[in-house]
Amino acid sequence: MSAMSRTDPVAPDHGAPVGVPRLDVDPFSIEYFDDLHPSQERLREAGPLVYLDKWKVYGVARYAEVHAVLNDPATFCSSRGVGLSDFSKEKPWRPPSIILEADPPEHTRTRTVLSQVLSPTALKQVRDRFAAAAAAKVDELLERRSFDAVADLAEAYPLAIFPDALGLKQEGREHLLPYAGVVFNAFGPPNQLRQDAIERSAPHQAYVAEQCQRENLAPGGFGACIHARVDAGDITAAEAPLLVRSLLSAGLDTTVNGIGAAVYCLARYPDQLARLRQDPSLARNAFEEAVRFESPVQTFFRTTTREVEIGGHRVGEGEKVLMFLGAANRDPRRWENPDSYDITRRTSGHVGYGSGIHMCVGQLVARLEGETMLAALARKVSSIEITGPVKRRYNNTLRGLESLPVAIAPV
Template identity: 80%
Template sequence: MSAASSASTGGPPAVPHLDVDPFAVAFFTDPFPTHDVLRDAGTVVYLDKWNVYGVARYAEVHAVLNDPATFCSSRGVGLSDFKKEKPWRPQSLILEADPPAHTRTRAVLSRVLSPTVMKQVRDRFAAAAEERVDVLLGKRSFDAIPDLAEAYPLSIFPDALGLKPEGREHLIPYASLVFNAFGPPNQLRQDAIERSAPHQAYIAAQCQRENLAPGGFGACIHARVDEGEITATEAPLLVRSLLSAGLDTTVNGIGAAVYCLARFPDQWQRLRDDPTLARNAFEEAVRFESPVQTFFRTTTREVELGGAVIGEGEKVLMFLGAANRDPRRWDEPDAYDITRRTSGHVGFGSGIHMCVGQLVARLEGEVILSALARRIARIEITGEPKRRFNNTLRGLDSLPITITPA
């Protein structure tokens, strides 16, 4: 891995050029040494492999996330520039939109998933967590990804959304597809899009008003059409945003938390001693593992960032995972500490585009970790963990564990 600076002609400092591929399987396997290289090379770097700028330090990532007028989302939050090529699916009205359009649609989802609504569903989510722990205690040994990280959100979120029971096996593959598609035209992206037809067809059908149960999150979104807040065309696209945002962050966040707590038994004991730390244990796992690793923005004008000048129409890749372990921002960033003050981490993004499913993810993460901490004495990893490779998401495919009842 080499870093070569372009020639300086006075004025702004040259931006270091790196031969890093952040979408290679070798990088996904262990991104942390490369994160060090990216952060240490400069405030802004240039990645020759994909002809994009990159920011890996916390200050610059936070700055990009919080300046949507300069670093826009409507031209795509992946490598594709929607000004130059057609999106592979209709654009997201949330993730791939800028104000003022984004402001209106985001307000609808914020009301549907408000803190008040989360309080109303909390007991239901907590009861489902207890039921899942009952099942796991019956097994003792199981794979924490399909049997816990996926099984718990799938047991509660699709019902809360109002989905029919049939076809839910498409939900996780669809979310995986969406996040692979943000990457470059590599094998992961091509394979995901080639296999996408049945998943896309299922999602498109489930997002229609007539297929959603009354009283669910999905029906609440469609009800906003009657109020004149959104159009009948926009409503299914907003339900679609909720489908991917409400599952992938939660599945990978819970998987990350269990993986952390199994690797750091002192932190597990701390959580057992004080289950009210469950929310923070989940939050710290999101910082520590960063289930969403990267997102792109596109510059709307020439801009100076961290002393470097970036021209208009350039793609900027934000390394959220690197920012979340930047020693310039965090004390002992490579330590998993459930008592850490995690506020400010960018695991769910920051600013107007913060993950729309974050309240759901936090609620589910808190209640499942709390249920586990109260009823399980030990978590032991009993087999080789396997990664699930994705252009944007960091998570496990398999985590064999054995639990000891409290």
């Protein structure tokens, strides 16, 4: 047997019980990021539970186990950190998120506030504005014909509308994307990516902390709506800025990487772009399928609160379990032809935004922006062609592109 899949007994201090496949895959390495699908297949096929020697943590990569862990927050908690750091043993690098890094009942109360502020009704009120901005952006790019689909589309479109909807001032918005990048790098292990991100984070953190204060948010925006819940007694004055902060990181990165993934898919699968052009009502599903197919959020950790059985193996209390969302989204046990991009696929159940009580708070915003942008492309663009080298952006948690040079042609 190769080291990649050995199941020999391990020393008691090594963590993994006898029989759990031990893999030497490092899911936070540049080599892994460059070509992750073969490694993810090995992770899935090794068994329902694996042990990663590099970081001494358990991993689940099959859909059934990932979904089960996500939907059992009492056993697999978030309050001890959704990254490799265990908050019961070490100090978090920033004040923990009262949404992402919290458990019920505290999580239930704050999550309810965010869900009401970002309700389908609230998003319906901004839908026309988002759709008009998407159409204007596509018109502008059609005049240029050639551009970078990451900087000029996937980043430019959300940055043109979401900060306004949130009520942010114009100045300093260049900190938003770097801040989100820092947050998601920090969920990883103490590697170079995490270290560099945190070392550079001070100005981004300072900007975000200031912008989340009540006096800096425009009336009528999502941010002001969150602060208004302090007056209603639903949250405290100290919690309100932290909830705005959660919205800032959750509402941008998922959208930017999701739209980038969708354009990348449509460029590589012209038959799917043709199908979308024939039926623009598929725009929402085309975006969902891109999120399943590329999985902009690749991994998250949970920590066990008690001894639990996973895949026939006993896992003790206080163990970190790494969920491979991207691997689960391509698990052939759950999806037919998982490695193909099909905009007519029934995508419900994918874990690209997570699942259960901690499902991404920005998902409705991401879906609305993704749908309106793909609908605009479907109506106005006949072809998308990749015209140069595609560069990946490296992040411990997020999967996205740094650069995607394309040329588009009008209908």
